Amino acid sequence: MIRSVISGFGHAFPKRIVTNKELEETIDTNDAWIIQRTGIKQRYVAGEGETTASLGEEAGRKALDRAGITSDDLDFIIVATTTPDNTFPATAVDIQNRLGMTHGAAFDVQAVCSGFIFALTTADTYIKSGMAKNILVIGAETMSRLMDWEDRTTCVLFGDGSGAVVLSAHQGDGTTADRGILTTHLRSDGSHKEKLYVDGGPSSTQTVGHLRMQGRDVFKHAVGMITDVIEDAFEATSMTAEDVDWFIPHQANKRIIDASAKKLNIPPEKVVINVDQTGNTSAGSIPIALSQAAESGRLEKGQMILLEAMGGGFTWGSVFLRW
Numbered sequence: 217m218i219r220s221v222i223s224g225f226g227h228a229f230p231k232r233i234v235t236n237k238e239l240e241e242t243i244d245t246n247d248a249w250i251i252q253r254t255g256i257k258q259r260y261v262a263g264e265g266e267t268t269a270s271l272g273e274e275a276g277r278k279a280l281d282r283a284g285i286t287s288d289d290l291d292f293i294i295v296a297t298t299t300p301d302n303t304f305p306a307t308a309v310d311i312q313n314r315l316g317m318t319h320g321a322a323f324d325v326q327a328v329c330s331g332f333i334f335a336l337t338t339a340d341t342y343i344k345s346g347m348a349k350n351i352l353v354i355g356a357e358t359m360s361r362l363m364d365w366e367d368r369t370t371c372v373l374f375g376d377g378s379g380a381v382v383l384s385a386h387q388g389d390g391t392t393a394d395r396g397i398l399t400t401h402l403r404s405d406g407s408h409k410e411k412l413y414v415d416g417g418p419s420s421t422q423t424v425g426h427l428r429m430q431g432r433d434v435f436k437h438a439v440g441m442i443t444d445v446i447e448d449a450f451e452a453t454s455m456t457a458e459d460v461d462w463f464i465p466h467q468a469n470k471r472i473i474d475a476s477a478k479k480l481n482i483p484p485e486k487v488v489i490n491v492d493q494t495g496n497t498s499a500g501s502i503p504i505a506l507s508q509a510a511e512s513g514r515l516e517k518g519q520m521i522l523l524e525a526m527g528g529g530f531t532w533g534s535v536f537l538r539w
């Protein structure tokens with residue numbers, strides 16, 4: 217059986233850091249409120265010349281370098297983003313061009329904060345089917361450009377950044393002892409649209425719009441949805457929380473992460489958290505956290521890594537893999 221193994225990783229941030237203290241100068245908020253409700257202390261905000269495509273390119277190049285391959289070796293580039301540089305062409309095609317790649321195909325996946333889980337699952341399906349040997353999967357966002365900076369209930373929560381992985385085909389035995397992605401689970405339910413959405417778009421208002429959220433309602437649904445798709449991953453692999461070496465959740469809010477880990481009986485020392493430094497970077501959040509954890513040497517070959525996300529739509533999903 218062919219398995220998709222993560223053979224390279226990388227991440228990129230804009231230069232500018234905006235602290236909670238800095239936000240106190242422009243909106244009616246305070247550092248203590250933001251930290252207590254979300255765990256966020258700072259976020260990165262893109263400046264002139266920094267875009268979703270430029271951040272995605274930087275993370276993608278690092279992932280290719282670490283995998284020891286070039287864009288010549290790629291079959292596909294898949295970019296998860298909800299903040300493309302242009303409505304079209306896809307950001308993935310822009311990045312394909314920046315990487316000097318004229319063969320293969322590139323396309324975007326839109327599942328908001330769950331985008332990286334959806335993109336990774338799509339890439340895994342291509343690799344397992346034998347259609348591709350190497351795929352660059354990127355989560356990249358400039359959420360700062362979707363914010364209403366006068367709305368304190370949303371603008372304090374999000375940030376910009378990008379993470380990327382190279383997925384490569386490896387021969388496995390078809391058992392859970394294999395390295396690579398062992399199981400993926402995707403869900404969505406459009407009836408929750410009004411709880412988290414952008415109030416604009418080409419076909420509705422001919423504007424980009426701003427992110428709108430009923431934070432308390434999102435919170436209420438998040439933990440249940442996250443734990444459901446993780447239970448699915450455990451069932452599919454006959455594993456339990458005890459088998460998880462590292463839990464790398466979508467970094468939306470530390471309280472959601474803590475509550476999910478607690479419900480699943482995953483101890484805090486196994487949870488990778490960077491939301492304090494980054495805020496919610498939507499589709500960027502999981503690959504950034506994964507890349508930082510790998511770069512720091514925490515992830516060891518053979519360990520079980522559990523990824524999950526939940527976001528606008530609602531969309532949610534999990535990926536369970538052996539490093």
Ligand code: ACO
Pocket residue numbers: 244245246249250253254329368369370372373412429430431432433434435438466468469496526527528
């Ligand atoms: N600074 C100071 N006060 C604020 C701020 C702020 N930035 N924002 C809201 N408040 C005020 C409110 O106006 C309200 O005041 P009031 O009581 O006088 O009316 C008070 O704080 C409490 O507001 P709530 O919305 O009830 O606060 P809550 O404890 O629910 O926290 C939060 C809000 C942090 C948004 C929380 O609901 C949450 O984390 N929800 C999940 C949302 C999320 O993470 N979304 C990310 C996208 S989806 C995903 O990725 C999973």
